[in-house]
Amino acid sequence: MKRWLRMQKYLITGVLAICMLLPCMPAGSANTVLYAPDGRTAVVADTEVEVYTSLGWYKTYEETVKTLYAADGRQIMVYLSEVPAYLALGWYAAYAETVDTLYASDGRTIEVYKAEAPLYLALGWFSSREDVVDTLYAPDGRTMEVYKTETPAYLALGWFSSREEVVDTLYAADGRTIEVYKENAPAYLALGWSRSPNPGPLLALTFDDGPHASYTNSILNTLEAYGAKATFFVLGSQAAANPAPLRRAAEMGCEIGSHTYSHPNLSASAASTISREITNTNQTVSNIIGKKPTLLRPPYGNFNATVRSYAGVPLILWNVDTLDWKTRDAMQVAAHILSHASDGNIILMHDIYASTAEAVRMAVPELVRRGFKLVTVSELAAAKGYTLSPGSAYYNLR
Numbered sequence: 001m002k003r004w005l006r007m008q009k010y011l012i013t014g015v016l017a018i019c020m021l022l023p024c025m026p027a028g029s030a031n032t033v034l035y036a037p038d039g040r041t042a043v044v045a046d047t048e049v050e051v052y053t054s055l056g057w058y059k060t061y062e063e064t065v066k067t068l069y070a071a072d073g074r075q076i077m078v079y080l081s082e083v084p085a086y087l088a089l090g091w092y093a094a095y096a097e098t099v100d101t102l103y104a105s106d107g108r109t110i111e112v113y114k115a116e117a118p119l120y121l122a123l124g125w126f127s128s129r130e131d132v133v134d135t136l137y138a139p140d141g142r143t144m145e146v147y148k149t150e151t152p153a154y155l156a157l158g159w160f161s162s163r164e165e166v167v168d169t170l171y172a173a174d175g176r177t178i179e180v181y182k183e184n185a186p187a188y189l190a191l192g193w194s195r196s197p198n199p200g201p202l203l204a205l206t207f208d209d210g211p212h213a214s215y216t217n218s219i220l221n222t223l224e225a226y227g228a229k230a231t232f233f234v235l236g237s238q239a240a241a242n243p244a245p246l247r248r249a250a251e252m253g254c255e256i257g258s259h260t261y262s263h264p265n266l267s268a269s270a271a272s273t274i275s276r277e278i279t280n281t282n283q284t285v286s287n288i289i290g291k292k293p294t295l296l297r298p299p300y301g302n303f304n305a306t307v308r309s310y311a312g313v314p315l316i317l318w319n320v321d322t323l324d325w326k327t328r329d330a331m332q333v334a335a336h337i338l339s340h341a342s343d344g345n346i347i348l349m350h351d352i353y354a355s356t357a358e359a360v361r362m363a364v365p366e367l368v369r370r371g372f373k374l375v376t377v378s379e380l381a382a383a384k385g386y387t388l389s390p391g392s393a394y395y396n397l398r
């Protein structure tokens with residue numbers, strides 16, 4: 001009887017133990033082994049798998065462990081719950097974190113464990129590619145990367161070590177800026193671009209009644225020599241007779257305006273005459289330079305509402321009259337220009353007198369020396385913020 005009781009006791013203990021291992025397992029249900037992030041395992045009924053996984057258990061052992069890497073190349077596997085502690089001890093979560101790419105000055109690269117990097121750096125290796133290469137620049141805009149050891153040889157061949165050494169920033173009278181390669185800068189300066197962001201005072205020299213076969217060319221020679229521009233208000237009749245200086249002025253970037261075809265007093269002319277004078281000049285100029293005059297200066301400065309309505313372009317008068325047609329004296333004309341030179345002025349001259357061409361030759365170098373920039377009327381307007389409108393009259397553009 002005592003022995004039976006003892007057997008019964010073991011039996012009950014065994015059943016209890018099984019019940020504790022497999023809690024609340026319904027009869028006939030299959031079992032699944034699940035894994036905790038700290039290494040524990042549990043056998044649960046299939047119906048409970050979802051509950052356990054939602055509580056942070058994993059379906060495979062591999063999900064509960066992670067491989068960590070040491071700076072010297074060692075590896076270990078730890079349970080997920082232990083990862084933060086190992087990272088705090090200096091282990092790395094990814095192999096790539098344990099190696100450094102190092103660079104030699106001759107272009108070689110190697111990967112070393114982080115623990116070895118200081119030794120390699122001491123041996124002359126570099127930790128970044130930028131430490132071993134230089135970007136060099138050619139005057140014509142080419143760039144290339146060379147190893148630092150090669151840099152002196154390339155510099156000796158005419159390459160530059162900074163971009164700023166090969167480009168110039170240039171400025172237009174109307175506020176535009178461009179960067180050009182140094183070797184192209186002279187061509188841009190000749191087109192009227194400037195090295196200075198502040199163009200200084202601006203002046204519009206204007207010449208009426210030409211073009212003249214020799215004096216217009218003489219004036220253009222002076223303008224060209226000093227990187228200056230002017231505006232020519234040409235007569236259609238003169239343009240037809242002397243197309244070459246007109247073409248040269250346009251090619252130099254000078255502005256071509258109309259001064260009518262035969263110089264009538266438009267205020268005293270019939271509408272049909274006004275229309276014909278303007279239209280014929282436009283056509284003649286267009287035939288020679290490929291574009292119509294952009295401005296109109298009525299002869300004697302006389303205009304009325306009819307002239308305004310037929311003009312089609314802005315009317316440009318003047319606020320400085322050199323009286324060159326009257327004095328025919330180069331010294332007097334040059335002195336008048338210089339004593340009336342101020343920012344935004346429009347100066348009236350005539351390119352049909354030897355004395356005027358000589359006055360320009362005397363005055364332009366001095367104007368440039370004083371910091372004046374000699375621009376076309378439209379450039380002056382743009383620089384001063386004017387939008388010139390057809391039929392409106394302008395005397396200066398300050």
Ligand code: NI
Pocket residue numbers: 208209259263299300
């Ligand atoms: Ni005139």
